[in-house]
Amino acid sequence: MLLTHIQRTLWLRNVLERVPFRENSYYRHKYCPEVEAAINKQIQAEQEAALKYLNMAVSFLHPSVSRLGAGGFFMKMYHEEFQHSEEFIHYQLSRGGVPLINGLKIQTPNIKITMIEAFKQALDLEHNVTELIQDLIGIAEKAKDYHCVDFVTSIFMTDQMDSINKISHHVTEIARLCDEYGLWNYDQHLATTYPYNHKSLKKL
Ligand SMILES: [Fe+2]
Secondary structure (H helix, E strand, O other): OHHHHHHHHHHHHHHHHHOOOOOOOOOOOOOOHHHHHHHHHHHHHHHHHHHHHHHHHHHHHOOOOOOHHHHHHHHHHHHHHHHHHHHHHHHHHHOOOOOOOOOOOOOOOOOOOOHHHHHHHHHHHHHHHHHHHHHHHHHHHHOOOHHHHHHHHHHHHHHHHHHHHHHHHHHHHHHHOOOHHHHHHHHHHHHHHOOOOOHHHHOO
8 A cells, every 4th residue: 555655656756757847837827836736636536526426326226225316316426526527637737737637446335325324425525525626716816816716616616506405405305204115215206307327227
């Protein structure tokens, strides 16, 4: 584990030394290293969130669990977060920064997770990502990088508030359910809004 970390650090240093970027390079217009680092932190947070959602999705889509509605919901969240990470990668490139991509860690599906636990975890995740975005806005404001402030505020803050609101409704509604029938019914309701359309499931 330690060796992997050292190797990763050395590789990163090597890459950064080879890439001819500096704060005042001709392709960087007042793009300060603090903002660049905060964007990279955000890229990694979005990728981590995407993978956590993917892990939740596969947990619910496993045939021993078969909550296809919850699986479809988390699969959609996975795509959304992955798209966010791509947006930040594109932004980093557009400012002449160097996007740093996360290493993948193996995650084991948790087929024992309940619907309420999963949605509460999703809510925590969204609150954490939102705080990170607020930190990023603060760093960009301090650097007087208004282009970055505008990019992050206009696109991502609205998305975050929508996600927190949407997941909060699910937490409230699922918490009211008291039996297996209620959960099954709610999952069916999720499945109509967030269908998981893999071709093998369409035949069921
Ligand atoms: Fe996101």
